[in-house]
Amino acid sequence: MKQIKNNEKEKVFLVGFDTNRKSDITTEDNIKELAALARTANADVVGQAIVRRGPINPGSFISKDKANEIGDTCREHEITTIIFDDDLSPSQQRNLEQITEIKVIDRTNLILDIFAGRARTSEGILQVELAQLDYLLPRLTGKGINLSQQVGGIGVRGPGEKKLEYDRRKIRNRMHLLKNEIEKVREHRQRHRQKRQDNYLPIITLVGYTNTGKSTLLNNISGSDVFVENKLFATLDPTTRRVTMPCNRKALFIDTVGLINKLPHQLVAAFRATLEEITYSDILVHVVDISHEHFKNEISSVEKVLEELKVLDKPVIFAFNKIDILKDKSVINKIKKQKTKSVFISAINKQGFEELFKAIDGILKKGIKAYNLKIPQDRNDIVSSIYEHNKVLKTGYKENNVILRVELNAADAGKLKQFIIRRRKKNNG
Ligand SMILES: Nc1nc2c(ncn2[C@@H]2O[C@H](COP(=O)(O)OP(=O)(O)OP(=O)(O)O)[C@@H](O)[C@H]2O)c(=O)[nH]1
Ligand SMILES: [Mg+2]
Missing domain, CATH: 3.40.50.300 (P-loop containing nucleotide triphosphate hydrolases)
Structure with a gap:
């Protein structure tokens, strides 16, 4: 089996399964989107098949004959990866690889791979690795790894690809660690958000x-x-x-x-x-x-x-x-x-x-009202904060005060209560 290098353009073959379910989106449309996903993952789409006949085969998803036929086509055209548009169970994926002797992945695997290539921030990288390991875990066989992990390329790129031995216990530990890290990032984000809500x-x-x-x-x-x-x-x-x-x-x-x-x-x-x-x-x-x-x-x-x-x-x-x-x-x-x-x-x-x-x-605008504020000139900090965060309708000066007409929501109006100029009620009597 040919080893695939990381930046090599892989030749791929797409497979869709027509369930005959009534829907606006046809299997062709799904395959079109799958092709766009494959190209995004830097693959070269060489062929495709839509399987229309027969029920789903629990063991190999499509029939063995069809799988054999696809395997032959792939070997003939030096295609290294078959991508299924539907989710495959771990055993279906393994059986298909045995029949076709070609690496088999599914849409989920492909999307995870694209995300892995895109993640830039530490949070993104952690999240993608967690998702990849979650996908990988049930796919580990007693013997160790399946074909995709052996040949590399699409499906095993990104953070999860790190020299992590494919050992269930180690993967579970790593996932636990990742979840903790993500939680820390989340808490940090929450504090940041709180600050943002304050102003x-x-x-x-x-x-x-x-x-x-x-x-x-x-x-x-x-x-x-x-x-x-x-x-x-x-x-x-x-x-x-x-x-x-x-x-x-x-x-x-x-x-x-x-x-x-x-x-x-x-x-x-x-x-x-x-x-x-x-x-x-x-x-x-x-x-x-x-x-x-x-x-x-x-x-x-x-x-x-x-x-x-x-x-x-x-x-x-x-x-x-x-x-x-x-x-x-x-x-x-x-x-x-x-x-x-x-x-x-x-x-x-x-x-x-x-x-x-x-x-x-x-x-x-809903829930926002216009208020007149009178702010002492030496409280420039407040004036500039208002300019920064609110919609100022009018500005004026009176004695040593800045007079602003400004739109505020209820929370902000509460905070600035002491500066609001209350209109005197007209005396009708
Ligand atoms: N013709 C046309 N193309 C547009 C317009 N807006 C965006 N595009 C193109 O659509 C493509 C996708 O644009 P992005 O802004 O990256 O789209 P996005 O929604 O952020 O995509 P993701 O981050 O992948 O979710 C690019 O090639 C854009 O140039 C538009 O108003 N007209
Ligand atoms: Mg975008």
């Missing part, structure tokens, strides 16, 4: 399917430089940017990891600390690639994860992106009738941002 700034989180343009949007509303790429899962770790909106209100915008159909449960579990950011936001901006043929299904996939995180009760604005390349513009009017809180943008051309900000401002 209240509204938090707007960009969520959405992978490759819809979340990072492009963040870059173009904040003038920052977050990594953008036409590949899946360009972003893993949440990036936060402070943005002053045209209405002069300041807010924190957070870019998050893109979601995908059939997102491995190991990843959702391991990335809970990262995804938790979403739980603390005031508004979700759900970025949708309206030019994508199946954008409605992508919305549902994202909503499924949001439901799992129990955040669907938060105000959501749908930002339908990439209108610059949308061919059938009539779609826009149809959506407008169905979804009230939707804006249509082109993140790349900075189009439609005004509408987006207006929608955000509209939601934030």
Whole structure:
């Protein structure tokens, strides 16, 4: 069996299984997405097969004959990896490798591999390693390791690949250690969040399917430089940017990891600390690639994860992106009738941002009132903090005081109570 080097372009073969279940997304669509995932993992997709006949074989998922046939094709074309679109059980994976004599991985394994290659921050690296080990553990046989661990390449790259002996006890210990480390990071994040809440700034989180343009949007509303790429899962770790909106209100915008159909449960579990950011936001901006043929299904996939995180009760604005390349513009009017809180943008051309900000401002305004404050001039610290965090409508000076008209939420109004100028009630008598 050929050893695969880390940066070598692997030739891969994709396999889908048509269950004949009625759904808008066909097996072909799933395979198309699987091919995009494979290319993201630096693989060269050489062939594919969609198995349409017969029930699922519990031992080898597809029939032995079909597996043999695929094995022959792969050897003929020097293909080193077969990727199944469906989750394989550890024994199915092993049996398929025995029949085909080729390394076999599944979609989950592939996604884990991409995440492993993308993780940059210490938190991301810990989380990916945990997810990889969680996936690996049930796949260790009594004899030790299966083919994928022997030949290397896609499926075993990244943190989990470290010279860790494939020994169950050692893996369990390592997982325990990782969980503790992740918990520490989580606590640190919580303290940080507390600080952020103390000087209240509204938090707007960009969520959405992978490759819809979340990072492009963040870059173009904040003038920052977050990594953008036409590949899946360009972003893993949440990036936060402070943005002053045209209405002069300041807010924190957070870019998050893109979601995908059939997102491995190991990843959702391991990335809970990262995804938790979403739980603390005031508004979700759900970025949708309206030019994508199946954008409605992508919305549902994202909503499924949001439901799992129990955040669907938060105000959501749908930002339908990439209108610059949308061919059938009539779609826009149809959506407008169905979804009230939707804006249509082109993140790349900075189009439609005004509408987006207006929608955000509209939601934030609720529960916010305008107050007149009188602050002694020597309390410049307070004045600048207000300028920093709140929307100031008017500024003036009177004697040795700064007079501000400013929008405050209830919490901030409480903190600044001593400076609020109370209007005297009119005396009617
Ligand atoms: N035509 C067009 N392309 C866009 C637009 N916004 C983003 N893109 C492109 O879409 C691709 C993905 O953009 P990203 O900003 O990386 O998307 P993302 O949602 O952050 O992706 P992940 O981090 O992978 O979840 C890039 O090639 C962008 O240039 C847009 O408004 N119009
Ligand atoms: Mg991104």
